[in-house]
Amino acid sequence: MKQLDHPVSAGSSGTVAEGFAAVREAFDAVAADEPGLSAQLSVRLHGREVVDLWTGDGVDGDSLFALYSSGKGAAHLVVALLVQDGVLDLDRPVAHHWPEFAAEGKGALTLRDLLAHRAGLIGVDEGLSTATLADDRSLAERLAGARPYWEPGEAYGYHAFTIGALTGEVVRRATGRSLQRLYRERVREPYGLDFHLGLPESAEPRYLPVQPLPPALRARAERQAPAPRGLTGIAFNLHAEPPTDLAEFANTRAVRAQGPASSGSVGSARGLAKLYAAAISEVDGRPPLLGPDALAEFTTPHTPGTDLVTGETGHFLLGFEAQGVRYPVLGARAFGHSGAVGAQAFADPGSGIAYGYTRRRFSFGGGGGASENHRLIAAVTACARNAG
Incomplete structure (x- = not known):
């Protein structure tokens, strides 16, 4: 496979490797369908970069976007590494490390249950x-004594704002270091990843603030918004006073600086793709981060049935979203995580694909990754299959 070629069209900027021109065509078509789109797409195949594209005014490959729940993927990669190291045991109760967590009937809940979004701690009543x-530590402290919204371990629902704080507190109690610090030391810095759980002040000039939905689409979204005190509304903190506005949240410097693992990630498509490439492939002369046993464990489906918050079926593997359910063109073991703005990222161990897609503004109905990811992923997988 040749190295990345120079741009060959007047549409997107960036490069693709020989055999991946169809991905550029798909990306340009996405941009043509949504005037004013600012987005990036990066793909690696068996660790090597094969796609590096971007579009939009003021955007380049180094631009940093708010990527929200994409951080859950980085967080749970750290957890997988600690399980692989023997530091954490998936079937040990959370309260073994964090005694305060046992309040309100949560004492028997295991780390495995927690990673499968079975704790029922999607928020608090007020x-x-x-x-x-x-602040993940403050959030964890608030949740430890909270009443769960269903019997712990008996059902599951997406812990949109809380899962990173919960798993992060287990990590902190077991290691004495924050999840964000471990991610920086073990993953981000060794690989030079432009994907952050805690954005340094020096990187702020590259951050492009989130653009909310255009007024017409915003009005439509508001009409279709979930009931504030239903499980979905509580999980997304819509019952708070004031309810959380996601664009305003990400555009707050304190959020970016602290990097809450559930909701505060910032980065580029390049950073996302390289993160997932490192998980499954040799990158920069380093072996894959996850060995066969850890990879098998964390890519096993853990949530049959319906997610009480999102309504999705079979939503999670272990910590990661089941991308093969969302995108059937991928393998059953494809794992990753989306971000509220419409971002998507994953690794597909069967094909060797690592994928990162970012957007600057919200996509209507973009929960779980903006709809254009279906078109882009289809093009990527077809090209990768032909590349061999």
């Missing part, structure tokens, strides 16, 4: 402030 949501 809602949470931005300051608490931005």
Whole structure:
């Protein structure tokens, strides 16, 4: 396979490797369908970069976007590494490390249950402030004594704002270091990843603030918004006073600086793709981060049935979203995580694909990755299959 070629069209900027021109065509078609789109797409195959594209005014490959729940993928990669190291045991109760967590009938809940979004700790009755949501330790302290919204371990629902704080507190109690610090030391810095759980001040000039939905689409979204006090509304903190506005949240410097693992990630498509490439492939002369046993464990489906928050079926593997359910063109073991703005990222161990897609503004109905990811992923997988 040749190295990346120079741009060959007047549409997107960036490069693709020989055999991946169809991905550029798909990316350009996405941009043509949504005037004013600012987005990036990066793909690696068996660790090597094969796609590096971007579009939009003021955007380049080094631009940094708010990527929200994409951080859950980085967080759970750290957890997988600690399980692989023997530091964490998936079937040990959370309260073994964190005694306060046992309150309100949560004492038997295991780390495996927690990673499968079975704790029922999707929020608190009175809602949470931005300051608490931005600080994983404060959020964990608030949740430890909270009443779960269903019998722990008996059902599952997406812990949109809380899962990173919960798993992060287990990590902190077991290691004495924050999840964000471990991610920086073990993953981001060794691989030079432009994907952050805690954005340094020096990188702020590259951050492009989130653009909210255009007024017409915003009005439509508001009409279709979930009931604030239903499980979905509580999980997304819509019952708080004031309810959380996602664009305002990400555009707050304190959120970016602290990097809450559930909701505060910032980065580029390049950073996302390289993160997942490192998980499954040799990158920069380093072996894959996850060995066969850890990879098998964390890519096993853990949530049959319906997610009480999102309504999705079979939503999670272990910590990661089941991307093969969302995108059937991928293998059953494809794992990753989306971000609220419409971002998507994953690794597909069967094909060797690592994929990162970012957007600057929200996509209507973009929960779980903006709809254009279906078109882009289809093009990527077809090209990768032909590349061999």
